[in-house]
Amino acid sequence: MKVIVTGCNGLVGSALVRQCIANDNISHVFALTRKPLDEAVAKSTKVTVILHDDFSTYPPALLSQLAGAEACLWAIGGRATQFPDIETYRRVSIDYTLAGARAFQEALVPQLPEGKQFRFLFCSGKFAEWDQDKPLHFMADTRHVKGQVEKELCELADADTTKRFAVYNGRPSGILPADAGLAARATGKLYGAINVDRLAKAFIRVVVEGYKERIIENEALLTL
Template sequence: MKVLVTGVTGMVGEGVVLECLGDPGVERVLVVGRKPCGIEHAKLTEIVHADFFDLSPIAERLVDFDACFFCLGVSSVGMSEDDYRRKTYDLTLTMAKLLAENNPGMTFCYVSGSGTDSTEKGRSMWARVKGKTENDLLKLPFKAAYMFRAGYLHPTPGAENTHRYYRVLSWIYPIFRRLLPNHVSTLRELGAAMIRVSRSGYGKPIIEVKDIVRLARS
C-alpha cells in the first residue's frame, strides 16, 4: 500500500507516520509538509511545499496512492471563524479535491475530533467547521472516505513532537483509559485503524474512538 501523510511535524501526524513505517504492508510513505519532518526511513520520501492553497507545482507527484492520512490541523483557540474555516475547511478541501481527481482508487482518512457537529448548526464554532469539512469530504469521488473523530490521543513513546503537557499527563493516562474508554485511545491505535480501513474498509464513514480501538485490535 502506498500512503500519503500530512501534518507530520505535529504530534498526530508523526504518530501516524511512525505506525505506517512500522507496518510491513505499507510499502511507500510520502510526507507532504510545509517544513521538513526530520524523519529518515527507507520507505519515506518527502515533499516540502509552503503553500497548501496552491498545489499545482507538486500536483504531478501526488498520484498513484492508495490512501491519504490527513493529519494537518490547527487549534481554534483565539481564532475567528473565518480564519479557522480557511485553515481547516478551505485548506483540507483544496488538497482533497486534487487527490480525488488524480487518485480515484484512494481511501481518504481525515483526523477530525470527538464532538464534531454534522448538522453544521450547533453553537460550537470549531465543531460546525469540522462538521462541514467532514460532510464535503464525504461527497468527493474517493474510493472511500473516513472521518476519524479522535478524543484524547496518548502519544507514541519516543516521538519527537509530543507536547510537554502530554508528558506530564502520562502518569494519569491508565486512569483515563479505564474511566473514559470511549474517549481515549493512543496514536498507535489511530495509525493502525487508518491502515486497517484503507485495506479492508469499514461499515460506516464516521469513526468514533471506540471504533478506532476496535479497528486497531482487529
C-alpha cells in the same frame, strides 16, 4: 500501498508516518509537509519528504510527485483554541482539507488501476456536528468546523459516479502522546482517550482494508 500523510510534524501526523514505516502493508509514504521531518524518519527508504508551503493549491509538478498514491491520511487541523482566530482555523481545517481532497480525486484517482479506490481519511473529532445552525454548549467552533469538513468530504465522494474516491472520518475523543505517563493515561480513561500510536494503526488499517462506515467513532477506533 503508497499513502500520502499530511500534518507530519504534529502529534497525529508524526505517529502516522512512524506507523506507516512499520507497517508491511504500506510500501511508501509521501510526507507532504511545510517543515523538514526528523532526520531519522526522513532517512527511511519508505519515505519521500515533499516540502509544500501552500496547502490550498496543488500544482501539476507537486501532484506528479504523488503519482501512485492510493490513500491519504489527513492530519492537518486540531482544535479551534489552537489557532489565533476562527478565520484561520476555518481556512486551515476546511479550505486546506477540501482543496487536497479535490486535487487528489481529480489527479490521482484516474491513474489508479481499474477497480482500485483512493481512500481519504480525515482526522476529525468526537461530537463533530454537521448541522451548522445547531447550538452547542462546548467546543462549538471545533465541532461545527470538523462537522462541516466531514459533510463536504462525504458530498465530494457522493458526487463521484465512479465510486473510486472513498472518504472516512475518524473521530477520536482525546489523543494521548506515545510517552503519556500513568496519570495522563488514568485521566484519559475517563473520556476514552486513545494513544496516538494506536490511533495511527487504526487509521492505517482503515485505508488499507476499507471500513463499513464513513464515520468511525472513538469506540470503534479503540477496537481496530
